[in-house]
Amino acid sequence: MSDSYTAVYERDGEAWVVEIAEEPGVRCLCPSVAEARESIRGALGRWLKTDPAQLHVVDDFRFPAQIRTVQQSVKATRTDDDRNQMMASMTDSKSAMSWAEDLGLSMRDPVTVEALKSLGGREVSIDTFCHTITMAEELSRLTAAEDRVSDRVGQED
Numbered sequence: 018m019s020d021s022y023t024a025v026y027e028r029d030g031e032a033w034v035v036e037i038a039e040e041p042g043v044r045c046l047c048p049s050v051a052e053a054r055e056s057i058r059g060a061l062g063r064w065l066k067t068d069p070a071q072l073h074v075v076d077d078f079r080f081p082a083q084i085r086t087v088q089q090s091v092k093a094t095r096t097d098d099d100r101n102q103m104m105a106s107m108t109d110s111k112s113a114m115s116w117a118e119d120l121g122l123s124m125r126d127p128v129t130v131e132a133l134k135s136l137g138g139r140e141v142s143i144d145t146f147c148h149t150i151t152m153a154e155e156l157s158r159l160t161a162a163e164d165r166v167s168d169r170v171g172q173e174d
Contacts, residue, residue: 019039020073021073021074021075022037022038022039022040022061022072022073022074022075023037023038023039023074023075023077024036024037024038024053024054024057024058024074024075024076024077025037025038025077025079026050026053026076026077026078026079027078027079029046031048032046032047032048033046033047033048033049033050033052033053034046035047035053035054035056035057036057037057037060037061037064037074038077040061040064040065042064043057043060043061043064044057044060045057045060049157051151051155051157054076057074058072058074061074111140111141112136112137112138112139112140112141113133113136113139113141113145113146113149114133114134116141116146117133117146127157128153128156128157128160129153129157131153132149132152132153132156133149133153136149
């Protein structure tokens with residue numbers, strides 16, 4: 018058993034495919050990053066017959082090939098001034114909805130949409146935006162799990 022495992026995430030249409038680099042047979046397909054993180058850790062724990070909480074898993078997000086190509090091209094031609102301007106734009110505050118649009122985030126998850134709308138027109142940093150998205154995804158996952166439990170309990174009655 019390794020000391021550390023790498024979970025490689027790739028977008029596949031509307032879902033996330035995640036695979037453990039060191040154990041290619043361990044992979045999951047999930048609709049959100051939060052679900053993918055939880056699922057891959059559980060799958061790796063079952064694969065290794067160990068408690069997932071005892072595993073050290075490092076997340077590695079991969080861009081699609083076309084984005085990687087553009088990214089490499091931009092990196093090769095970017096000047097120091099370009100880099101400084103880019104860093105300044107990433108630390109500027111703007112509305113959460115603007116961040117979502119700029120980053121191309123899907124607005125289909127109602128919990129995430131409500132979390133972003135609750136920030137209103139207030140300007141937030143990228144750190145605050147990412148924290149909001151992470152919390153909204155986690156809340157959505159917990160709400161969905163709670164709904165499944167309620168449905169099962171209702172069916173048993």
